[in-house]
């Protein structure tokens with residue numbers, strides 16, 4: 001379970017999140033929507049300690065994130081908005097191996113994780129490909145594989161469809177669907193609720209750093225239209 005308890009956060013004393021409380025259950029598929037600047041990315045970055053609350057707490061499976069960053073980062077995988085900014089190596093295999101290598105695993109365990117993560121995103125046998133030669137959709141899937149290689153219980157994705165063409169969106173979407181089916185909790189921020197409405201268990205709508213909708217996809221879709229937050 002990822003828990004936000006009365007979290008407040010500001011940049012340079014400008015408040016962004018205010019008294020925000022939220023619980024995401026293990027295995028849930030939660031979609032986060034809201035206008036530009038409503039605080040979605042800021043919220044997501046608290047899930048694995050990239051940002052620390054000014055007040056309040058964020059807990060992952062009961063442990064405050066800032067008390068055990070390694071545990072939080074192994075449990076919560078993060079896929080950023082522009083996958084290109086996330087890559088640390090020139091080839092697919094080396095990039096996906098980077099996280100497990102930092103866990104100090106032995107080579108065969110690392111290789112197994114890389115193979116499984118690439119299989120999960122339909123990129124098996126592409127380990128030697130150079131990242132710069134991949135399409136946008138393939139890069140998005142490699143970024144997801146990099147997070148999966150840490151065997152996270154939760155996957156947090158910030159606008160994973162941005163800049164992708166239709167086939168690539170479909171492909172990322174179907175990967176997320178199968179991960180969710182296999183029990184990975186997913187928290188995904190998007191501008192386009194339609195894209196993932198049928199995958200979501202629950203939709204959270206934000207405005208001005210606060211949660212104003214927390215409902216089933218059907219109800220939330222209607223509320224988003226009414227509140228003009230999409």
Ligand SMILES: Nc1ncnc2c1ncn2[C@@H]1O[C@H](COP(=O)(O)OP(=O)(O)OP(=O)(O)O)[C@@H](O)[C@H]1O
Pocket residue numbers: 011012016034035036037038039040041042043
């Ligand atoms: N590094 C930063 N320094 C100062 N202000 C920031 C920083 N990052 C975000 N902000 C501000 O915090 C507010 C929330 O931004 P955030 O990126 O969390 O919103 P968002 O809902 O993810 O927006 P978008 O949909 O455009 O990505 C905005 O007013 C933004 O300008």
